Amino acid sequence: MSSDATTARLAASGSVLSISDLKISFTTEDGIVEAVKGIGFDVKPGEIVAVVGESGSGKSVTSMSVLGLLPKTSKIEGQLVLADQDLGGLKDKDLRKIRGNDVAMIFQEPMSALNPVFTVGWQIREALRAHQDIAKDAANKRAIELLEMVGIPNPEERFKQYPHQLSGGLRQRVVIAMAIACDPKVIIADEPTTALDVTVQAEILGLLRKLRDTLNTAIVLITHDMGVVADLADRVVVMYNGEIVEQAPVRELFASPQEDYTKRLLAAVPVLGQRPASGRLLADSSLDVSSEESAKIAEEIRLADAELEKQIEQDAPALEIKDLVLEYPGKRGQARNRAVDGVSLHINKGEILGLVGESGSGKSTVGRCAIRLLKPTQGTVSIAGRDITKLSTKQLRPLRRYFAIVFQDPASTLDPKMTIGESIAEPMILHKMFSGKALNERVASLLDKVELSGHYRNRYPHELSGGQRQRVSIARALALDPQLLIADEPTSALDVSVQARVLDLFLGLQQTLGFACLFISHDLAVVDLLADRVAVMRRGKLIEQGSRDQVLHSPQQDYTKRLLSAAPVADPVVQAKRRAAWEAGKLASVTGD
Secondary structure, three states, X not given: OOHHHHHHHHHHHOOOEEEEEEEEEXXXXXXXXXXXXXXXXXXXXXXXXXXXXXXXXXXXXXHHHHOOOOOOOEEEEEXXXXXXXXXXXXXXXXXXXXXXXXXXXXXXXXXXXXXXXXXXXXXXXXXXXXXXXXXXXXXXXXXXXXXXXOOOOOHHHHOOOOHHHOOHHHHHHHHHHHHHOOOOOEEEEEOOOOOOOHHHHHHXXXXXXXXXXXHOOEEEEEOOOHHHHHHHOOEEEXXXXXXXXXXXXXXXXXXXXXXXXXXXXXXXXXXXXXXXXXXXXXXXXXXXXXXXXXXXXXXXXXXXXXXXXXXXXXXXXXXXXXXXXXXXXXXXXXXXXXXXXXXXXXXXXXXXXXXXXXXXXXXXXXHHHHOOOOOOOEEEEXXXXXXXXXXXXXXXXXXXXXXXXXXXXXXXXXXXXXXXXXXXXXXXXXXXXXXXXXXXXXXXXXXXXXXXXXXXXXXXXXXXXXXXHHHHHHHHHOOOOOOEEEEEOOOOOOOHHHHHHHHHHHHHXXXXXXXXXXXXXXXXXXXXXXOOEEEEEEOOEEEEXXXXXXXXXXXXXXXXXXXXXXXXXOOHHHHHHHHHHHHHHHHHHHHOO
């Protein structure tokens, strides 16, 4: 279809963005990779279109092509039309005028999207001045208005702060403020709520909905969270292997999916209160670890690590934390900031404890203290009976073979200069567990366990999607067969089908190898699926803990009840009622009713 014909069709349909017969390929060392294979869909003003699919389906690549942000190794065919302008073939100079002005992007990882050396106010101001003829003082005033518009408290103070001084939820709001600064026609939101706790997520979704209603902005929502889709989207486009397999209005798609892939995608969504009897999401999971294979791996590691056995108490809990306090020094004479305040918990061997709470509650800080990445101000942390708070670095080093951690942000945890295979092999080399052929076989086995084929071992982190990088991080953490795993939002970047497989992998490995796990997550349905017990944190304190059924299904604290009510469910009809009830409850808490 010609550009003129596409523009005419766009005008007739009332759409603001049209993608027609889009094909995207990349030149790699392994040859030409076809990432997108002739897809097309339209977006109307004020419409929210969700693009869903597993990692590698082509959804993020499609969005990046609209902004002209793909690398030079890419080849784009087809048509991308924004309003009345054909974006195909535009030079970088012309695209820069469009980016942020007519079409804006909310990136998946706000810490990577924001410049760490400039204040957030400066960055918003420069986004304004890049596209508008506006004085510095006026731009400052407008930036503060935008911060207030996206619900950031004390916007004048936050204007002067740097990204690292804000929580994940506040950073995401700053990114949204930058995106709406120039009143764009289209906002592309790439996983805008990834790694946000449920209450902040509910507020971000409400903010996007409000922006759509007040500014009539079209939103292309790229997400793996089907609860978010049910809560926010008007229409859904389902992608698989670079193709669109189904698209329909959101209620129609959830109520009556037509394609087998869509049915599998929806079936893989964990649902709070509906834990499968087997504990598994996938009845046909291929990720089980055989007892024979697991025993062989564990025996090889134990033989190579006999020194560790002498330093631990076999009958002690895998992790025991007593009266933990962690304080950060205040700035310029200000009071010290107490991030963790008197937390006590334990995890027995072979047990999974889910730790939940809002951003800034201190749950990730507890996880880092648990393996001495942070040194507590007060209290004790015991690993298998050894108090690690008083050990020197040399004394702690052998114990580090006992535990591992999966961090929340895979982009910042993998060395960009190391291949995937080298990253996974590194802990085994450092601890002299495997070498030569055995090392290569172990790396290949770990990649296979997290559903990455062997050719990924020679790729670098930037060549993988966010979900693929997180799977590499999980493989690296499991390399030494740890007896205690700290998992800090390990599935937050994964689409639902891959998340289901990775969670099944977690359960298979945990049940076979018997490691204990502190599972830190904002996804209450995932915690419900995995955890034996659940602990809830708020503002540095542990406010409730108990069995999974007790905390998640009969909570005693009002805060826990609010967390549960804010969690979106993958049913548009039910979620609309839950959203209305949550907003009414939030309003009541503010007004004191």
